[in-house]
Amino acid sequence: MIFRVVAWFLLATVFVSSAQAGDPPRVVTADGAITEIVYRLGLESLLVGVDTTSGYPEQTESLPKVGYLRALPFEGVLALKPDLLITSEQAAPEENLDRLARAGVQVEKLPSAWTPKAALERIESVGRLLGSEERAVRLASDLRSKINRIQQASSARGSEPKVLFILAAGNHSVMLAGEGTAAAALLDSIDAVNAVSGIQGYKPANREAILASQPDAIVIAESTSGQFEIRSWPEVERLDAWQNGRRLVADSMMLLGFGPRLPDAMAAVNEVLPAPSNVAANDS
Amino acid sequence: MIRDAAGRLGFAPSLAIVISAAVIVALVSITSGAYPLSVADILSVITSREASDPVASMVLLEVRMPRLLLGFLVGAVLAVSGALLQGLFRNPLADPGLIGVSAGASLAAIAVIVLGNTWLGGWLAMTGEWALPIAAFFGGSCTVLLAWRIANRFGQTSVATLLLAGIAINAVAGAATGLLTFYANDEELRSLTFWTMGSLGHAGWDDLLVGAPFMLLALFVAPWLARPLDAFLLGESVVGHLGYRTDTVKKAAILVVGLGVGAAVAVSGLIGFVGLVVPHLVRQLLGASHRVVLPLSALVGGTLLVAADSLARVVVAPAELPIGLMMALIGGPFFLALLLRTKVI
Helix, strand or coil: HHHHHHHHHHHHHHHHHHHCCCCCCCCCEHHHHHHHHHHHHCHHHHHHEEEECCCCCHHHHCCCEECCCCCCCHHHHHHCCCCCEEEEEECCCCHHHHHHHCCCCCEEECCCCHHHHHHHHHHHHHHHHHCCCCCCCCCCCHHHHHHHHHHHCCCCCCCCCCCEEEHHHHHCCCCECEEHHHHHHHHHHCCCCCCCCECEEEEECCCHHHHCCCCCCEEECCCCCCCHHHHCCHHHHCCHHHHHCCCEEEEEEHHHHHCCCCCHHHHHHHHCCCCCCCCCCCCC | CEEEECCCCCCHHHHHHHHHHHEEEEEEEEHCCCCCCCCHHHHHHHHCCCCCHHHHHHHHHHHHHHHHHHHHHHHHHHHHHHHHHHHHHHHCCCCCCCCCHHHHHHHHHHHHHHHHHCCHHHHHHHHHHHHHHHHHHHHHHHHHHHHHHHEEEEECHHHHHHHHHHHHHHHHHHHHHHHHHHCCHHHHHHHHHHHHCCCCCCCCHHHHHHHHHHHHHHHHHHHHHHHHHHHCCCCCHHHHHHHCHHHHHHHHHHHEEEHHHHHHHHHCCCCCCCHHHHHHHHHHHHHCHHHHHHHHHHHHHHHHHHHHHHHHHHHCCCCCHHHHHHHHHHHHHHHHHHHHHCCCC
């Protein structure tokens, strides 16, 4: 018992003294979108490690990888001696997060963001945690005005175009995005609807369902560039939308991450939608 | 004489070798990990109750110690279960997966992962953070009981029927697991993939508290089955002639495997390979008597799993490899080398 009290006391003093030292905090991020936010805020010098979902920007390659955010190792994270671990509510296992907190690491789980509003709030939260709230608020309002412009254009369209959303994670694993996915949330943000109904989550593509979907546009999210090969999917190629060039093949993290590239994703999808929409999001 | 007529080491010298290997591996396991701890740090934590570095003592006492013990127990139980089943079925390919324990346990665990938010919400509310291990344990034990009930006719347990029932149960449980996988969303899919590769990464004293009683029970009962299982090697009828109650032996063996493996899978996920290969290793080196195979399988299985776990947490540090992966990676080539050297099973 006394041992415990002493240990807690020591732990507390260690933590307090390290916080007072004035050194910049050592930060580990475990979530692709959060890592992207840190880079976008220009605070990447604080990062001492990221998880395996953090693949953008390319500079993340040079950072130590602590594994997948649903299987975070205790010792692995602790070995990087972080002051702060920023992750999403998906992080696991709970035991290891508890232990990290008890070992003096400030563990922050941010709610996942599936609306533009939540995505911008997440940027502000990350900024606040890293002591750069002002910069984050500026970035968020910058992105907000881009998003507003895109949304004005998409709601002016008046109709709700149907989009076939395909997730390609390897040539033989092609999935259709259904309800309750980031893909559906992205479509929702620009007043588009999913061309395939009745699917929950991402499900292996049914070739007949693709033909029957009659989409107005096709969006293909690739986890690696060049992964989706159209010649193995004649039924996609046969769709009018594909023939008319109303198609987008883009990086899945950009499209589905709801990070700082969200306006780019919304603009890119909006651009291939059929109705008259003069969106100019790439004005920077 | 250290070696017997077949050129194998005797029991006592092999026991000494295996125990010293276990001790060395345990020491390596305690001193290795992503978080840098010197031997001096470790000694200071062990000798003085008031640690100079509270984080070091936490890493050591709350993470590496329970992980070491849990890993050893799980490895020992899996290996002993494999040995028991290989003896019972007189089949070198038998492993704890064969009578449906692993399939049942993983079906239950994956059901909790996938349906935890919907149909099984009540179960989750009732069992809290223990929902998954308890479900896995029940799933494993229930499938074993089911297989055993099917194989039990007129008070006699038919080993062949048990084997076939196990295969059928495996197929059904596999299909149900596949169905759940199909309905799983992205996050659930990732959790269950990691679960099926096994991990000791979250191991704590509470896991040990839950799993150890069953695993220790299995380990302590197993040696009593050694002599009757030796009789099984001569054919099932011989067992009765030698004065053992055939059916009691079968029942006990199945129960031991169900309890032990159910608990092991519950706390560590699916870890293959140990149960199949360790008994063979021991038999290769020491002969087929279960009085030797059972205790040495326990020691070798535990040691091998701890060694694999130590490697799993340093090779890709700061990340960790799933232990099942590591196990097959180091055990597979080792076993192949042994096969090439002796060319007999």
